[in-house]
Amino acid sequence: MAKSLYITTTLPYVNAEPHIGFALEMVQADIIARYRRLLGDDVFFNTGTDEHGQKIFQKAKEEGRDVQEYVDHFAGEFKKLKSALNLSYDAFVRTTDAGHVAAAQELWRRCDKAGDIYKKKYKGLYCVGDEAFVKESDLVDGKCPNHPTMDLVEIEEENYFFKLGTYQDRLLKYLGTEGAVVPEWRRQEAINFVKQGLEDFSISRVKEKMSWGIPVPGDDSQVMYVWFDALTNYISTLGWPCSAPDSAKATSGKKATQGKPEDLFEKFWVNGETLQLAGKDQVRFQSIMWQAMLLSAGLPTTKQVIYHGFITSGGQKMSKSIGNVIDPLAIVTEYGTDALRYFLARHVHPFEDSDVTMERFKEAYNADLANGIGNLAARIMTLAAAHLSEPVERPAPAGFHGEYEDALSKFEYNRALEFVRSQVQILDHKIVKEEPFKLIKTNPEMGKQMIRELALDLYGIARMLSPFMPHTSAAIKEAILQNKKPANLFPRKE
Numbered sequence: 001m002a003k004s005l006y007i008t009t010t011l012p013y014v015n016a017e018p019h020i021g022f023a024l025e026m027v028q029a030d031i032i033a034r035y036r037r038l039l040g041d042d043v044f045f046n047t048g049t050d051e052h053g054q055k056i057f058q059k060a061k062e063e064g065r066d067v068q069e070y071v072d073h074f075a076g077e078f079k080k081l082k083s084a085l086n087l088s089y090d091a092f093v094r095t096t097d098a099g100h101v102a103a104a105q106e107l108w109r110r111c112d113k114a115g116d117i118y119k120k121k122y123k124g125l126y127c128v129g130d131e132a133f134v135k136e137s138d139l140v141d142g143k144c145p146n147h148p149t150m151d152l153v154e155i156e157e158e159n160y161f162f163k164l165g166t167y168q169d170r171l172l173k174y175l176g177t178e179g180a181v182v183p184e185w186r187r188q189e190a191i192n193f194v195k196q197g198l199e200d201f202s203i204s205r206v207k208e209k210m211s212w213g214i215p216v217p218g219d220d221s222q223v224m225y226v227w228f229d230a231l232t233n234y235i236s237t238l239g240w241p242c243s244a245p246d247s248a249k250a251t252s253g254k255k256a257t258q259g260k261p262e263d264l265f266e267k268f269w270v271n272g273e274t275l276q277l278a279g280k281d282q283v284r285f286q287s288i289m290w291q292a293m294l295l296s297a298g299l300p301t302t303k304q305v306i307y308h309g310f311i312t313s314g315g316q317k318m319s320k321s322i323g324n325v326i327d328p329l330a331i332v333t334e335y336g337t338d339a340l341r342y343f344l345a346r347h348v349h350p351f352e353d354s355d356v357t358m359e360r361f362k363e364a365y366n367a368d369l370a371n372g373i374g375n376l377a378a379r380i381m382t383l384a385a386a387h388l389s390e391p392v393e394r395p396a397p398a399g400f401h402g403e404y405e406d407a408l409s410k411f412e413y414n415r416a417l418e419f420v421r422s423q424v425q426i427l428d429h430k431i432v433k434e435e436p437f438k439l440i441k442t443n444p445e446m447g448k449q450m451i452r453e454l455a456l457d458l459y460g461i462a463r464m465l466s467p468f469m470p471h472t473s474a475a476i477k478e479a480i481l482q483n484k485k486p487a488n489l490f491p492r493k494e
Contacts, residue, residue, distance in 0.1 A: 002040045002041050003036075003041045003042070003272070003273055004041070004042045004043075004044075004267050004268050004271065004272030004273065005033075005036050005041050005042070005043045005044070005268075005272060005275065006043075006046070006238070006271045006272050006273070006274045006275065007028070007029055007032055007033055007036075007044070007045050007046070007276075007277070007422075008042045008045070008046040008047065008144075008233075008267060008275070008276050008277070009022075009025050009026055009029050009046070009047045009236075009273045009277050009278075010025065010050075010096065010277070010278045010279070010282060010286070011049055011050035011058065011093070011230055011233055012048070012049060012050065012078060013049075013050050013053070013055060013071040013378035014050065014051050014056060014070075014071050014073070014074035014075055015055050015056050015059045015165065015219065015220070015226075016047045016074075016079065016330070017074075017077060017218075017327075018078055018080075018081055018288050019313055019318065019325065019327075019328070019487070020079060020318075020326045020327070020328045020331075020344075020356065020391065021279070021310060021311050023081065023328040023340070023344065024348060025277050025279070025308060025309060025346065026081060026085055026087055026295075027085060027087075027341050027344045028277055028306075028343075028344070028345070028411075028413060029045065029047070029089075029277050030086075030087050030089070030351070031043070031265070031341075031408075031413055031440075031467045031468055031494070032253065032347060032408075032411070032467075033088055034466065034467035034470065035408050036280070036465040037088075038324065038463075038467065042267075043089075043090075044090050044091070044232075044238070044264065044268045044272075045088060045089040045090050046089060046090065046091045046092075046093060046234070046237045046238075047087075047091075047092060047093075047232055048091070048092050048093035048094055048095070048096050048237065049074065049075045049092075049093075050095055050164070050226070050230045050233075051071040051075065051094055051095045051096045052095055052096070052212055052213045052214065052223075052226050052229055052230070053210075053212065053213065053226030054205075054210050054212075054223075056070070056071060056120050056212060056224075057210060057211070057212040063324055064117075067212050068070065068096070070130055071094075072253075075094055079092060080329075081182070081328075084329055084332050084337065085328070085337060085340070085341065086330055086331070086337050086338075086406045086470055086471065090428055091237045093233045093236060093237040093253075094231055095193075095214075095229055095233060097234055097236075098232055098344075099239075099348060100112050100232065100237075101214050102236075102238040102241070103235065103236030103241060104205065104214050104224060104228070104229045104232040104236065104238055105174070105214065105215075105217045106240075106241045106400055107232050107235075107293065107297050107419075108203075108216065108217050108472065109217055109300065110147070110296070110297035111162065111208060111293060111296040111297055112217075114296045114298070116163040116166060116296045117160055117161070117162060117163070117203070118159050118160065118163070118452050119158060119159070119161070120158065120159070121157070121158045121163070122155075122156070122157065122158070122159055122202060123154070123155070124154070124155060124202075125152040125153070126153045126154070126156075127140075127144040127152055127153075127155055129148070129151065133140040133155075133201070133202060134152060135199075139152075141396050145445065146188050147279055147439070150186060151452065157205070157206045158206070159202045159203070159204045159205065159208065159222070159225075160201060160202070160203050160204040160219075160222060161200045161201065161202055161204070162200060162201055162203045162217065162228070162289075162292070162296075163200050164198045164199065164201055164288075164289065164292050165197070165198045165199065165200055165298070166292075167198070167291075167292040167295055168194055168197070168198050168293075170295055171194050171198075171288060171292060171295075171334070172191065172194055173194070174291055174295075174301055175187060175190050175191050175287065176191070179304060180287070180303070180304060180305070180306070181287050181307065181411075182285070182306045182411060183307070183351040184305065186283055186287075186307045186351075187287075190283050190287045190288060190454075190485050192203070192228065193283070193284060193288065193402055194288060196247070198288070198411075199342070201225075201289065202225055203224065203225045203227075203228040204219075204223065204224055204225055204227075204228075205222065205223055205224075205225060206221065206222060207220070207221055207222055207223050207235070208221070209359075210223065211223065213225075213226065213229065214229050215365065218359075226287065227285055228293070231285070231286075231289070231290045232398065232487050233292065234269075234276065234290075235265060235269055235299070238264040238265040238268055238269055239263075239264050240265045240269070242265070250439060256478075258374060269299075269300060269428070270300055273303055273304075274300075274302045274303045274304070275303065275304050275305075275306065276302050276304070276305045277304075277305075277306050277307075277308065277309060278305060278306070278307055278308075279309075279350075280305065280307045280308065280309055280310065281310075283307060286302075286305050286313040287302075287305050292304070296369070297414050305432055306411050307351065308350060308351060309349060309351055309352040310353045310354075311326075311353070311354055311356050312353060312355045312410060313325075313326055313355065313356055313357055314357055315355060317351040319371070321360065326358065327418075335361075335365055335493070337471060338469035338470070338471050338472045338492075339365055339369060339490065340367065340467055341468055341469055342369060342417070342468060343356075343364055343365070345359055345413040345416075345417055345468050346364070346368065346413070346414055346417040346421075347360070347361075347364050347414070348414075350411055350412055350413055350414060362493055365490065365493060366492055366493060368421065368489035369489070370422065370490040370492040370493070371489065371491065371492070373424055373461075373465070373472065373490070374488065374489040374490035376424050376427055376428055376458065376461075377458060377476050377479065377486055377489060378456045378485060378486070378489075379431060380427070380431075380451070380455055380458050381455070381458075381479050381480065381483075381484065381485045381486060382385060382485050383436060383437060383440075383451045384386050384451050384452075384454075384455050384480070384483055385439050385483055385484050385485050387444075387447065387448055387451055388448060388451060388452065388455075388483055390483065391480065391481050391482060391483035392452050392455045392456055392480060392481075394457055394458075394459075394481055394485075395456060395460070400463075400464060401418050401419065401464075403415075403466055404419050404420070408467075413468070416464075416484075417468060417469075418476070419464075420425065420461060420464045420465060420468075423449050423457070423460070423461050423464075424461060427454060427457055427458065427461075427468060430454070432455070434450060436450045436451055436454065455480050458476060458480060459476070459477060459480050461476075462476035462480070463477075464475045472489055475487070475489060476489075482484055
C-alpha cells in the first residue's frame with residue numbers, strides 16, 4: 001500500500017557558496033525520495049535556504065551590499081544545485097518568503113498562547129557561526145567547539161525566551177521511541193542531553209542591534225532568533241498555517257500547486273511519514289528544540305531525523321586558508337553528476353565522518369565506474385547489438401533484492417551500492433567464465449539466450465542504480481530496450 005512520505009534537508013545558510021558537505025545531504029535526501037517513489041509511495045521532498053540572522057547581516061554589510069540583494073544572489077546559487085546534482089525536490093522554501101514569515105509568526109503566537117514564551121534580561125556568550133548562545137561549560141579553550149577560529153560575542157539585552165525545560169519529560173518520551181533518531185548513538189546523545197537538564201533558550205534579538213529577521217508578533221522592538229524562524233520552514237513549505245492568506249502561502253514546489261496547501265500539511269505532516277536529514281551538529285536543534293516547539297504549538301512531532309557525519313579533506317576540516325575545499329560543481333564539470341552522486345553514496349559513510357580527497361575520488365571513479373559499471377554495460381550491449389535481432393522485452397515491474405531493500409530502509413546507502421557492485425562483479429565473472437562471445441559461434445541459440453539473460457541482469461542493475469545515478473540508469477535501460485551499445489558512460493581518467 002502506498003505511503004505518504006515527507007522528506008526535508010536542513011536549510012543551508014546563504015553566507016557562502018554551496019560546498020560538498022551540503023551536496024552530501026542533498027544527494028542522500030534525493031536518493032531516499034527517488035527510491036520511495038520507485039516503491040510507489042507519494043513523496044514530497046523539500047529544501048531551501050536560511051536567509052536571516054547575524055551572520056548573514058554582517059556578511060552583507062562587510063561586502064557593502066543590500067541584505068535582500070545579498071540573500072537573493074545566494075539563494076540563486078543554491079538553486080543551481082537542482083540541475084547540477086539532478087535533484088528531484090518538490091519545493092524550495094526561502095525563509096524570506098511571505099508565506100514562511102506568516103508561518104513563523106503564527107508558530108510564535110501558538111507557543112506564546114501555550115504559556116511557553118516570556119521576556120527577561122540576559123547576558124551570555126554568543127557564537128555567530130552557530131547563531132546560538134554557548135554555555136561556558138561547553139567552551140573548549142575559551143572558544144565555541146564548532147567554530148574555534150571565531151571570537152565569541154558577549155551579548156547583554158532583554159529578549160524573549162522559550163520554556164524548553166517544561167518539555168523535558170515529553171521529549172524523553174519522544175526520544176524513547178526506537179528509530180526517532182538515526183543512528184542509534186545519536187538518539188542516545190539526544191537522550192543524555194535532555195537528562196542533563198534543559199535550559200530555556202533565547203528566541204529573539206533586539207531589532208536595534210540586529211534588524212535582519214522576522215518581526216516578533218506584538219513587539220516591533222524585537223526580531224525572531226534565527227533558529228526559531230528557520231526551523232518553521234519544515235511546515236511552512238506545506239502551506240501551514242491554513243489560516244494564512246492565500247497570497248502568503250510558501251508553496252513554491254510543483255506539488256504545492258496541486259490542490260489546497262492545507263491538504264499538503266494534513267497529508268504529509270499529520271498523516272504521513274516525516275523524515276528530516278541533518279548534520280551531526282544539529283541534534284540539539286532538530287531533535288530537541290524543534291520538537292519542543294512543535295509540542296508547544298500542539299502539532300505532531302517529526303517521525304524520524306537522520307544525522308550524517310562531516311566531510312573532511314586530507315584529515316582536516318575544509319578551509320579556504322588551508323586550500324583543501326572541494327567544490328561539488330567543479331567535480332560535476334569534470335566527472336559528471338552521477339559520478340559525484342555515486343561517490344557520495346558509496347564512499348562517504350552515511351553516519352560517520354569521512355575523509356575525501358580528489359585523489360580518492362579519481363581512484364573510485366576509475367575502479368567502480370569506468371572499469372566497473374561502464375565497462376560491463378559496454379561489454380554486454382556490444383554482444384547484444386551484434387547478435388540479437390531485436391531487443392529483449394522490458395521486464396515486468398518487480399521488487400528489489402532483500403539485501404538492497406534492507407540497506408536503504410536503514411539509510412545505509414553505501415551498503416546498497418556495495419550490493420549493486422557485487423552484482424556487477426558477478427556478471428563480469430560470468431562473462432569471463434562462460435565466454436558468450438565464443439558460445440555464440442559454436443551454439444548460436446544458447447549464445448543468444450545467454451546474451452539475453454545478461455541484458456536482463458544488466459537491466460536489473462540499472463533499476464537499482466536509478467535512485468543513485470538517474471542519468472546512468474536511464475542510459476543503460478534505453479540501450480537495452482533499443483538493443484544498442486550506449487555511449488561511453490564513464491571515460492577513464494588518467
